[in-house]
Amino acid sequence: MRITIVILLVCLLNISILKADDDDIDEEITIDDAPGAAANIEKTNVPLMKSTSSNIYFEEQFQDKSKWPRWVKSQAKKDGVEEILAKYDGEWGFEVPQSSAYSDDYALILKSKARHHAISTQLSKPFDFSTSPLVVQYEVKFQTNQECGGAYVKLLSSDGTQLDLQQVTDKTPYTIMFGPDMCGVEHKFHFIIRYRNPNTGVYTEHQAKKTTEPLDSYFTDKKSHLYTLVLSADNSFKMYIDNKLVNSGSLLTDMEPSIIPSKEIVDETDRKPDDWDDREKIPDANAKKPDDWDETEPKEIPDESATIPSGWLENEPPMIADPAAVQPVDWDDEIDGTWEAPRIDNPACKDIAGCGPWTAPMVPNPAYNGIWRAPLVDNPNYR
Numbered sequence: 163m164r165i166t167i168v169i170l171l172v173c174l175l176n177i178s179i180l181k182a183d184d185d186d187i188d189e190e191i192t193i194d195d196a197p198g199a200a201a202n203i204e205k206t207n208v209p210l211m212k213s214t215s216s217n218i219y220f221e222e223q224f225q226d227k228s229k230w231p232r233w234v235k236s237q238a239k240k241d242g243v244e245e246i247l248a249k250y251d252g253e254w255g256f257e258v259p260q261s262s263a264y265s266d267d268y269a270l271i272l273k274s275k276a277r278h279h280a281i282s283t284q285l286s287k288p289f290d291f292s293t294s295p296l297v298v299q300y301e302v303k304f305q306t307n308q309e310c311g312g313a314y315v316k317l318l319s320s321d322g323t324q325l326d327l328q329q330v331t332d333k334t335p336y337t338i339m340f341g342p343d344m345c346g347v348e349h350k351f352h353f354i355i356r357y358r359n360p361n362t363g364v365y366t367e368h369q370a371k372k373t374t375e376p377l378d379s380y381f382t383d384k385k386s387h388l389y390t391l392v393l394s395a396d397n398s399f400k401m402y403i404d405n406k407l408v409n410s411g412s413l414l415t416d417m418e419p420s421i422i423p424s425k426e427i428v429d430e431t432d433r434k435p436d437d438w439d440d441r442e443k444i445p446d447a448n449a450k451k452p453d454d455w456d457e458t459e460p461k462e463i464p465d466e467s468a469t470i471p472s473g474w475l476e477n478e479p480p481m482i483a484d485p486a487a488v489q490p491v492d493w494d495d496e497i498d499g500t501w502e503a504p505r506i507d508n509p510a511c512k513d514i515a516g517c518g519p520w521t522a523p524m525v526p527n528p529a530y531n532g533i534w535r536a537p538l539v540d541n542p543n544y545r
Contacts, residue, residue, distance in 0.1 A: 217294070220285045224268040230256050233270070234327035236280035241333060250331070252279030260305045261384070269303070282318075282327045292395060298340055299390035299402075304381050314341030314352050335365070340391045340401075342380060349377035351408065353391060353401055357421050368417035370399065375408035438545055443538035451534040459529045464522040471515035478517040481505045 222229070236250040252274040259269050272279055289296060302313045317338040318325065325334075339354040353370040380387050380403065390402035393413075401409040414422055434440075470476075487503035495501065511517035 252277035310345035312343035
């Protein structure tokens with residue numbers, strides 16, 4: 163199976179995809195802090211790390227300008243959106259990031275705001291998932307605050323035909339999606355796989371359960387962060403940020419929804435038998451309404467013990483016409499109807515118990531029974 167890598171909305175310092183020997187996975191990795199970017203520190207050239215392992219399937223440090231043309235910008239259009247928004251017209255650049263300690267520390271920079279971006283390149287050779295672990299890692303630096311967007315990598319599986327990288331879109335089938343993503347206050351660290359069911363041939367998406375690691379600072383501190391995914395042949399996965407394990411599990415048991423389907427499923431062709439009784443309780447057929455059951459009594463009645471509050475003015479209306487209101491000079495009774503002053507709260511009712519007709523408050527009726535219904539009993543035919 164040949165794999166293609168496509169980078170969507172990502173600002174990269176370097177990216178590498180490799181097949182790791184089993185003994186290499188648990189080795190401690192130490193990264194020295196990069197020199198500060200203060201004005202009084204002289205910038206130097208970035209050290210170029212040379213690959214020594216044949217297990218590296220793709221590596222990009224962006225320091226070799228002759229390799230930049232291998233990155234292909236998508237010219238496609240996104241389906242289901244307005245024409246003005248459909249194009250993948252976001253601009254990419256190979257530039258030195260902001261606040262870099264090196265004078266030639268080139269990176270792949272996303273330069274357009276509120277635009278669709280997609281850029282991709284080919285791996286050097288196919289990768290076999292059934293043998294050694296797959297390691298995908300890359301650096302991302304959100305050097306300016308963003309409101310909504312992803313910085314994730316997609317690995318696309320080829321069907322044997324040549325993939326047109328200029329036509330890559332969000333709908334292009336992929337095998338693995340990995341990396342940070344945010345929109346508004348929601349921050350995510352994705353690991354999603356598209357799995358083909360060997361029995362049905364249907365592809366479904368399965369994502370790792372959400373990490374409990376706080377992610378906010380990785381999007382706002384304007385620092386470079388290293389994101390790493392390790393997939394092993396025993397179906398285990400590990401996700402790291404800056405070499406710190408933030409999520410792990412099994413592809414078989416820790417993905418949502420589960421890759422392994424349930425042993426039993428609902429038979430969609432089955433139908434409920436005509437004689438199937440699914441009522442757990444039924445009215446008691448032997449019950450009789452008591453002779454003294456009165457269904458005419460209301461649920462509530464006026465409180466006979468209540469008295470009108472002291473100071474209540476029954477002859478004063480709660481609302482009166484505004485005496486200060488004046489009919490507009492352009493009011494036409496034939497067109498606008500008879501003019502009436504707007505109504506306002508009666509000032510005579512201010513700071514007293516109330517005004518207008520008084521009625522006693524309602525209280526529960528002790529004689530209320532309601533409509534009689536037979537009590538429920540166990541259904542002997544319940545199934």
